[in-house]
Amino acid sequence: MASEIKISLPLYKVFYAVFFVVVLSIIRGVTYTNEIGIALEPPMAMLAAVFCADTYTQEITSNRSEIQRLYPMVKRVRSILERLAVQGIFLLLLAATGYGLFFAFQAPQAFFYQAGGAKAEIQEFLLYLAAIIVTIGFFGTLSNTLAAFFSNVWIGIGISLGIWIVSNSSIGDKYFGSWNLFSYTFRDVENGSNLCWIYGKVICICAVAVMLAVLPKILRGCRGSAGGKKEGQKDEY
């Protein structure tokens, strides 16, 4: 696991992710505390997509995938899952820190104090954490899966960005409602007891399960394609 941490969290990635969250917490204005989650969820989703896109494709670009092919599939999948977990935990800690930074930089008003005081604030934070875990997990897995499938990190990021744009828009909210991937962002913030947004997160969890299930198939490549290209294969003869 120590090696996976070093492989998946190089200094430059840590730096740009921290920079992104710090800048976001400074420039994205919020008035009430219950707006912090809304301010953080979509940007964190995009960060996760960019951050995790090279989880496997780094093996392709470095040609290590040619050696990896000789390893048992269980080990290969495990290493990818560990890398996703390492990156997910890092982003989750960053998302939690980012929540605190909004308090530090913008001192938003406590919307729930009148109703429930500090307890309601903690509850709001825990709900945010629950939502952001799923969002980070979904977009991280999505970009990695797409990048691995197309053997191209930019396609992984690009398609993820397309999905992000559609679901993080009024169109996404209108057509998918509570089943939208960003159902937490589009929830009724003034009604904390309305937890219908969980449906959207259930969709995310199901999609992650499907993507992880097809991961071995993707890693195995397109064997049997009569000389077609496999993962990382270049035009060298």
Next chain:
Amino acid sequence: MSIKIEDLTVVFKNKVTAINHINLEIPKGILGLLGENGAGKTTLMRVLTTILEPSDGTVSFEGMSYNSGNYAEIQGKIGYLPQEIELYPSLTVQECLEYMGDLSCIPKRTCKERIQYYLERTNLLEQRKKKMKQLSGGMKRRVGLVQALLNEPEFLVIDEPTTGLDPEERIRIRNLLVEFSENRTVLFSTHVVEDLIATCNQIAVMKKGEFLYSGSIGELLEQARGHVWLCKAVDEKTARELEKNYHVSSKQYVNGSLQIRLISKMMPPMECKPCEATLEDAYIYITNFSA
């Protein structure tokens, strides 16, 4: 016989035929693979390491056919060093090898012992705590070779393992490979002819996806015997004329005159004498005059 290739063909989607109906038996020991750039060596190695599935033909390893049912077992017996590879830059040499050893299911203790042994044999012991990104090209190449040897494969496929190594390190690696090849099969692709002479029993020469020759080095040299000539050129102009008309394998100034070594089926119409063929001469002969 260890590995048998029958009527193997690889045609890429862009219709390029990288390998064209080749047959070969790779025996135990080291088989040198020689050929110009784009001859199909890398494609052949990719097929043999199961990375690439051929368009046609069969490959078998110790009688076991290359098919999806046997891949897992075959892959466990193969060690591979690709031509270009960048191992984990943020890991130290030791961490990198332990990580790769773990992925190939080598027990931890055995893995550490083997790493110690092979790092010592490749003169990398002092570098074990250095990060991969801090190593020179030659050192990275040697770490790459160690990872290929780590699971003590029955079939080792190495693509230009001595690239970037100084002469002393090259000799060290060659000796290691010769020792390793006892009771094992090693496919050794290189452009460094001296490495092949020093290590190989057998050699195969590829051109445009086909084998021009496969057999012993001695037989290859025998084929070129009588076709290598040493000529003296009076000036640079004559030398250039010779280069236009013949396959020149070397030229150098000796005692003020230009001595040219060329390959020709017939004796050139000038002052020259036949000389012993080297492997380089034989390679040029076989790639240019073979039917």
